[in-house]
Structure formats: structure tokens, C-alpha cells
Amino acid sequence: MLVMKFGGTSVGKPERMKKIADLVSGVPGKKIVVLSALSGTTNSLVAIGDHLLLGQRAKAEEVIVALENHYQVFIKELYGSEGFLAIGQEIVSRFFIFIRLLAAGQFDNKGYRELLAQGELISTELFYQHLQERKISARLLPALYFMSIDENEEPELEKISERLKPLVSSLANVEIIITQGYICRNHRNEIDNLKRGGSDYTASLIGAAIRAEEIQIWTDIDGMHNNDPRIVKKTVPISELTFDEASELAYFGAKILHPSTIVPAQKYNVPVRLKNTMDEKAFGTIITSKGTEGSFKAIAAKDGITAINIKSSRMLMAYGFLRRVFEVFENHKTSIDMITTAEVSVSLTIDNDAHLPSIETELKKFGTIEVYKDQAIICIVGNKITEQKGMLNKVFDALSEIPVRMVCCGGSPNNVTVLVDKSYKEKALNVLNEELFGLK
């Protein structure tokens, strides 16, 4: 069985949605089709929710009206017959009646999460009816029947699998099963979600839960690229990646994939294929456990990073020091990305500085603290690159004109990570592209 996931831009225009219908019905065999909300919808739902939490009902209503109009126009182009247009109108009005009911009630975080779920619920219904109109046999399988997270917001893969397998078996003769990305139930059995961009994660969880043949993530770019196409002029798609390489890239900034996507797929060794809806002939990227060793594969960057340096003579030949430092971050639920140590100091980075003031206050107990905001992590990835001779030279030769604040290497053989001031990010990505890939 295949899992095919289509993102917001792939379903965001009526003609694109029609294209997806061609695509999924053209592939033989059984598949689970995971859809995101139409592009822009989740952002609008977030805006509505934010206004409502602040008690700004009129502003919320403005966004609701604009969004409803968007769907009215969308269905006029999506459906060909009067009959199905009427069905589309029923769907849209039912959703917007519900959204207004949510808005009129006691709006709290629970209501907010329910509101956010409406995007995927409506896109899958509209798509299902489009298939009905074209007489393509399919079924809707609500993600809320099987997708769940625990009290730490971690997906419950084994439970998901136990629920999903019989549901899929009950649809034995159905070739196209449609479900929602992103949405789930939490440990209180309330509607919740897998965080922004979470539809990729849904696809991977489903693929792992049913041990699919392959998980396909369809976007509007021809696979993972060797560098950030928004910053570097010339980039090339990478045809093959290992799970480890892809995870590093997704985590350190490659926007094409939600960072957690690889985890479930890797656990059950289900290949993940990235494909382009706009160019289905393009090879895309295949992510598996096997890889060719020793060559640079890609570079990714993540900014909005804060570096913290803690200098303490108490660290000299002492044990337990790092534990106490880490405890400060743990107590503030702030995760650490990079870390380097010297005998009397330790530097580390965080990407969420919401608790920085209190973290700083607590760290001051240990010694002198320096904080550097607006940093960028540049991550150079390739299977076992750090185990090859001369690979580090190439990286640092390329960066010879750029001041590097931190270097991390050796934690994994698959990447070298450097921290630079954000103002050097563009230059760093460009020189590395030229020196490591010969692209300019």
C-alpha cells in the first residue's frame, strides 16, 4: 500500500485539486491519500483564533467572511455540475456555520484547536466529492478515528497502528482512502494537531503504522535540493538521501519536510519519496536506509538562533557541571541544538528564546554569561562525511572569509554544523555551494 500526501499548495487551487484526482486515480493499487488544508486556510484560522482569544470578534468575523468567500469561489471552479456545486455549497455553509458557532461561544484553547482542525476537514470533504463527481471510487476515513498524541504531545505510533489496521482492512475493496493530515486527538480525547506543517508527519505515521510500501510527499518542488533555493541562485535536486541525512536537513531548515517526518518511517524502514505535483515525471528524492558514503549531499540553514556562552572556573576538572547547566534549560522546557565545550567554558544554542531572561538569571550563578542573538546555524550534510579525509578542510576553506562562532562535528558522522552571525548566512550558503558542489 502507498501513502500519498499532498500539501496546501497542491490542493490550493481547483485545477490543482483536479490534478491530484488524476494522479491518485492513475496509480494502480491501494493508497491512503493524506491532504492538508488549502493553502492559506490554516493561516487564516490562526488569525481568527488569535482575534477571538483577544476578544476581537469583529476582526475575527472579517477574516471568516474573506475565507468563506474564498471557498465559494473555489467550489464554483471545482465542480462541473449543478448537483455537485450544490453539495459543495452545503459543505462550505456547514463548516462556516460551525466556525461561527465556535466563535460565538466561550472561546478557549480547546476551541482554538478545534477551529484549526477545520481546514483539513473541509479540504478532504471537498476532494472526496470531487472524486464522486468524476465517479472515481473512494472513501473518507476520519483521522480523528485513529491519530492520537499522548500527554507529552508525542504521537502514539503503536496505538495508531492498532486502530488503523482494522479500519483499513474493513475497506478491503476501496483503492483510494482519503484522510486528513495534521489533526489528531490528544490524551484528553480532544481535537488537537501535530503542529504547523504536520501533515507530512501524519503521512509518515500512517506509513509506519500500516508498514506501507512507500510514503510519498507531494509538493511543488522536485524533491529536496542541495541548498536553499530562496537564497542561492543555483541548486540541484538530490535524488537519494539516507533517513539520517534527511532528518538533519529537515531539522536544520530544509522547509520541504516537517522535521519529525522521518522518525516513524525510519523506525519501520519505510522509504519516503518526495515528488513534485507540477512535474510528476521528475525523479524527486528517495529517502531510505541505504546511502552512498563520503560525499557532500546538501546544506541547510536555520536562523533565529541564540548562542549562550557560560564561562566558569568551577567547570575546571569538576564533574556534574554540565548536568546543572542542562537542568536550567530543562526546567524552562528549552531545547539545546548545538553544544561545544572548552575546559572552563561551554557554548550552546537555542532556537526558542521565550525563557531567555530567566535562563540567563539562573546561569549567572555559574559564572559569566554572554548572549549572542541573531545567529544562524549552517548544517553541511553527507553520509559519513566526517569519517573521510580532507572533508573538513573543504568546508573550512570555503568559509575562510567568514567568522565562525561555533563548530560542531563528530556528534554524528553525517554532518558538520557551524554557527555564524545571521548577516553572514547568505554568503556562507553561497560559498559552500560553490566550493562543495561547484554550483554558482
Ligand code: ASP
Ligand atoms: N494545514 C497545516 C498547516 O498549514 C498542516 C500542513 O499543511 O501540513 O500547518
Ligand code: MG
Ligand atoms: Mg508542508
